[in-house]
Amino acid sequence: MVWSSAQPHSVDDMVHHAFGNDRDRLVAIWARDTLGLAEDLYHRKVLTIKDLEKPWAALARWSGHSAATTILLDDSHAKAARQPYNHLCVSEYTRKQRQADLAALQLQQLVHDAISQPEETHHHPTGELDNTLLAVIGILHAVRLQSSIAGWLCAGALLSSSSSSSSSSQREGDSDVAWFEDPVLVSLWAKRGREAMHSLGLQVDHGVEP
Secondary structure, three states: OEEOOOOHHHHHHHHHHHHHHHHHHOOOEEOHHHOOOOHHHHOOOOOOOOOOHHHHHHOHHHOOOOOOOOOEEEOOOHHHOOOHHHEEEOOOOOHHHHHHHHHHHHHHHHHHHHHOOOHHHHHOOOOOOOOHHHHHHHHHHHHOOOOOHHHHHHOOHHHOOOOOOOOHHHHOOOOOOOHHHOHHHHHHHHHHHHHHHHHOOOOOOOOOOO
């Protein structure tokens, strides 16, 4: 399911570019008109909250879903205020980050051309590119085995991707640490994401378009 606070036409464009022909596999696509905003607030930049009770109640195909089975992927803590332990927060993909990714891709292409490496090398980005989505894949692959998503997140599992890491025990219990702000942690989850993609027979591609 895609649930965005953007207006319907913007959400439709976003879904088209992100999912292409796979959009029909989405359970639902919700936009700003589902957030219960008053008419005078609809076109203003105001705080919006995504209450998961709404999709749990509204979508028949979600019958039986609850805090134990749902993840809200969003870059805003405020929007997840009603169900904070179902929230997988990610960093905002800013214009600055996009420019950094484009520069990294350009550098990789220059290196590729200079040393004549196989073309497929270009499709396996290094740590220079933003690895957030790969890390999210690693997290989703891990959480699929849990009986309660909310319980798993509440227990601090995001901060302990590698039980063998000497620093993981220091991260656990530190509520001020955002997993996506720790480069080592992002790298660990991204590694698990790549492993998950490989196990599913899927190719890792950066997906960044100039």
